[in-house]
Amino acid sequence: VQLQASGGGLVQAGGSLRLSCAASGRTFSSSAMGWFRQAPGKEREFVATVSWSGSRTGYADAVKGRFTISRDNAKNTVYLQMNSLKPEDTAVYYCAGRNVNYGSTYSLPGEYVYWGQGTQVTVSS
Secondary structure (H helix, E strand, C coil): CEEEEECCEEEECCCCEEEEEEEECCCHHHEEEEEEEECCCCCCEEEEEECCCCCCEEECCCCCCCEEEEEECCCCEEEEEECCCCHHHCEEEEEEEEECCCCCCCCCHHHCCEECCCEEEEEEC
């Protein structure tokens, strides 16, 4: 599976962005997907995850209530809708995936096999 993230940009605090991650390969619909982010000088951190069917999701406390992860298996795409953005959300955002046999979600970077190239999100105050 190859992943291509897009949708990043510069936005003012309080604004919104929607990130997309397009996947190639026939196993996308059986893959759990996640979004992570990495700010300069910091470790990569978990943002959100979604099960293969989209029925289960999980979020980091820092984004809960503001971000929404979703997927469209017909389009081989996973999304991250980001609302009420804050300057501390500034980071490179990465999508990740792994094949699964059941409807689990994953929040650790080491649990994912496939990674996209990242898209920059910058939130100005």
